Each structure stands twice: as C-alpha cells, then as structure tokens.
Amino acid sequence: MKLATYRTSGRLNFASVDDAGGLRTLPADIQASLQGGFDLRTLSRASSFNAETLPIVTDSPQLGPPVPTPSKFIAIGLNYRDHAEESGLPIPTEPVVFMKAPSCIVGPNDDVMLPLESQKTDWEVELGIVIGERASYVSEGKALDHVAGYLVVNDVSERAFQNERGGTWDKGKGCDTFGPLGPWLVTRDEIGDPQNLDLWLDLNGAPAQRGNTSTMIFSCAEIVAYVSRFMTLMPGDVITTGTPPGVGMGRKPPTFLKAGDTMSLGISGLGEQRQTVKAYERA
Known part of the structure; x- marks a missing residue:
C-alpha cells in the first residue's frame, strides 16, 4: 500500500494511492484511526481496501507529509x-x-x-x-x-x-x-x-x-x-x-x-x- 495525505480546508486527510498515482479517499473510520497513529493493525485495515474501488480525490490536491505528527x-x-x-x-x-x-x-x-x-x-x-x-x-x-x-x-x-x-x-x-x-x-x-x-x-x-x-x-x-x-x-x-x-x-x-x-x-x-x-x- 502507498499512503498519502492531502490538504483540504486547512486539514490533512489520508488517502490510498492507486496504480496511476491518483489519490483515493479512505473510509472515515480508517481516517480517524490513522489520525491516532500508524500501528500495524491500522495500516493492515487500510491496506485491505482496493484503492481502485475507493472515491477519487479531485482538484489536484496539495500533498502533505504522509506521517504528519510523529512523536520522534x-x-x-x-x-x-x-x-x-x-x-x-x-x-x-x-x-x-x-x-x-x-x-x-x-x-x-x-x-x-x-x-x-x-x-x-x-x-x-x-x-x-x-x-x-x-x-x-x-x-x-x-x-x-x-x-x-x-x-x-x-x-x-x-x-x-x-x-x-x-x-x-x-x-x-x-x-x-x-x-x-x-x-x-x-x-x-x-x-x-x-x-x-x-x-x-x-x-x-x-x-x-x-x-x-x-x-x-x-x-x-x-x-x-x-x-x-x-x-x-x-x-x-x-x-x-x-x-x-x-x-x-x-x-x-x-x-x-x-x-x-x-x-x-x-x-x-x-x-x-x-x-x-x-x-x-x-x-
């Protein structure tokens, strides 16, 4: 899985990256879990979704850091x-x-x-x-x-x-x-x-x-x-x-x-x- 973030309305959203490099919006519960951290279980849940089936992020969003707030x-x-x-x-x-x-x-x-x-x-x-x-x-x-x-x-x-x-x-x-x-x-x-x-x-x-x-x-x-x-x-x-x-x-x-x-x-x-x-x- 390739995981990215993009900026909308002053906040970062998490997205899966499809085979063509496009961003696909992850479900709200996965978004919330990723906001809380990058543990292997959460990433496994995010990886279980086929990026090609998720909604496309439009309007050429600005990419943010994929890991926005590490403790270290x-x-x-x-x-x-x-x-x-x-x-x-x-x-x-x-x-x-x-x-x-x-x-x-x-x-x-x-x-x-x-x-x-x-x-x-x-x-x-x-x-x-x-x-x-x-x-x-x-x-x-x-x-x-x-x-x-x-x-x-x-x-x-x-x-x-x-x-x-x-x-x-x-x-x-x-x-x-x-x-x-x-x-x-x-x-x-x-x-x-x-x-x-x-x-x-x-x-x-x-x-x-x-x-x-x-x-x-x-x-x-x-x-x-x-x-x-x-x-x-x-x-x-x-x-x-x-x-x-x-x-x-x-x-x-x-x-x-x-x-x-x-x-x-x-x-x-x-x-x-x-x-x-x-x-x-x-x-």
Missing part, C-alpha cells in the same frame, strides 16, 4: 562511507544518532525556507523508516517486524548551525521546513529489501547526489535495533537513515542553497519530491 523524528548521520569521507569525518563505529524537530516536517513539494542568518543550508536525500509497532530493545533479526514502511526524506541541514554553533547537530537540523517527507509512506510488504534502493537528488536540474542503500554502513535493521536500546520507538516515529555523497558541503568549493534554487529527489519505489528554496519569512 530521529536521524542517523554519516551512514555512507563516501559521505563521511567527503565530510572529512571518521567512519563511525556505531550509528551517529541525532534528532530533527517534528515541527520541521512539511509535505514533499512544499517550499524549503532558509532560516534567519542562514549561511550554509544544504540538501540530503535519505531513506526514512516509519515505525509501526512499539520497539524497545529489539534484536536485529526482529527489527524490521516493527517497521510500518518507508518514505523519502530530504534531511535539509544548515551546516554553520550544525557544526559551528556549539557542537550540537540538532541546531542545524530542525529549522522550519527542514523535513520534507513523502510523497507516500510505502508499506514494508511493497518494498521487500530496503538495502537495494537507488537514491538521487538534482539541484536546479543538474545531478547532485546518486547512491544506493546497499552502501549504507548500518542497515535499516541494525539502525532500528540500535536506536531501540536508547529510546522506545513508537508507531509513527520516523528514522531517517543517512545520505550518500554529493552534498553541497562536500563540493570544492562548497555550494549551498539560495533563494530560488530547486531540489528534485527520489528513491526507487518510494516516489519523488520537489522543493523550491525561499528566503526567510517571519511567521
């Missing part, structure tokens, strides 16, 4: 060897864990806003894991049983805030609009092996990042098991798993985002995103 938005840093090397940092011996503020989450095609005083805002296409069942001290062998599905994440990062403002990565990771998710949550059964997915990102139409999850240092199963030792993972929590090489920080000379830039990115089987970068605007 967790990130793994330096999880591709060649990205660690381009960053000039040691290869991790354990997963590097940090947090992105859930308030940074936006839809897959929403604008990315440069924060006030931004100097070095960067792009990072990543595979996101969505938890579907409570996980605490799970084994690597059982870890993926706790996964609801996967999605595309752009882990937008302000490098000066991240690396030059006191040593806490979170400062550069949770700015407003820095967490585009989607276009869909694709359930685990549709993906099969998450360690063989192509990732790509283009900046202003030119190739920037190309990679495959087969080159991750720590696999999705290792990541879920590892993080569950330090915090209980709840249904709907999102873990974004690191980025392949090609980020702006690694270029010579470094290149960072400016107002008017566009980012297009995607992962095989998980759909595509597109964002336009805009200058800071006070809410």
Whole structure:
C-alpha cells in the first residue's frame, strides 16, 4: 500500500494511492484511526481496501507529509562511507544518532525556507523508516517486524548551525521546513529489501547526489535495533537513515542553497519530491 495525505480546508486527510498515482479517499473510520497513529493493525485495515474501488480525490490536491505528527523524528548521520569521507569525518563505529524537530516536517513539494542568518543550508536525500509497532530493545533479526514502511526524506541541514554553533547537530537540523517527507509512506510488504534502493537528488536540474542503500554502513535493521536500546520507538516515529555523497558541503568549493534554487529527489519505489528554496519569512 502507498499512503498519502492531502490538504483540504486547512486539514490533512489520508488517502490510498492507486496504480496511476491518483489519490483515493479512505473510509472515515480508517481516517480517524490513522489520525491516532500508524500501528500495524491500522495500516493492515487500510491496506485491505482496493484503492481502485475507493472515491477519487479531485482538484489536484496539495500533498502533505504522509506521517504528519510523529512523536520522534530521529536521524542517523554519516551512514555512507563516501559521505563521511567527503565530510572529512571518521567512519563511525556505531550509528551517529541525532534528532530533527517534528515541527520541521512539511509535505514533499512544499517550499524549503532558509532560516534567519542562514549561511550554509544544504540538501540530503535519505531513506526514512516509519515505525509501526512499539520497539524497545529489539534484536536485529526482529527489527524490521516493527517497521510500518518507508518514505523519502530530504534531511535539509544548515551546516554553520550544525557544526559551528556549539557542537550540537540538532541546531542545524530542525529549522522550519527542514523535513520534507513523502510523497507516500510505502508499506514494508511493497518494498521487500530496503538495502537495494537507488537514491538521487538534482539541484536546479543538474545531478547532485546518486547512491544506493546497499552502501549504507548500518542497515535499516541494525539502525532500528540500535536506536531501540536508547529510546522506545513508537508507531509513527520516523528514522531517517543517512545520505550518500554529493552534498553541497562536500563540493570544492562548497555550494549551498539560495533563494530560488530547486531540489528534485527520489528513491526507487518510494516516489519523488520537489522543493523550491525561499528566503526567510517571519511567521
């Protein structure tokens, strides 16, 4: 199943995605259950409906984030060897864990806003894991049983805030609009092996990042098991798993985002995103 959200009258509605990429309205009881979380039982009920038989959503609705309000938005840093090397940092011996503020989450095609005083805002296409069942001290062998599905994440990062403002990565990771998710949550059964997915990102139409999850240092199963030792993972929590090489920080000379830039990115089987970068605007 591919699960999406769309905006109508200021609220997000959940939809199933049909074979042609169209949105189909889910029944009201499923909508209500999904508003309460992404546990495996609820997703199984939603998956039981044939998308082709559900009412079509018309009027080209604006997509929202498929997981709008996770209790935690967790990130793994330096999880591709060649990205660690381009960053000039040691290869991790354990997963590097940090947090992105859930308030940074936006839809897959929403604008990315440069924060006030931004100097070095960067792009990072990543595979996101969505938890579907409570996980605490799970084994690597059982870890993926706790996964609801996967999605595309752009882990937008302000490098000066991240690396030059006191040593806490979170400062550069949770700015407003820095967490585009989607276009869909694709359930685990549709993906099969998450360690063989192509990732790509283009900046202003030119190739920037190309990679495959087969080159991750720590696999999705290792990541879920590892993080569950330090915090209980709840249904709907999102873990974004690191980025392949090609980020702006690694270029010579470094290149960072400016107002008017566009980012297009995607992962095989998980759909595509597109964002336009805009200058800071006070809410």
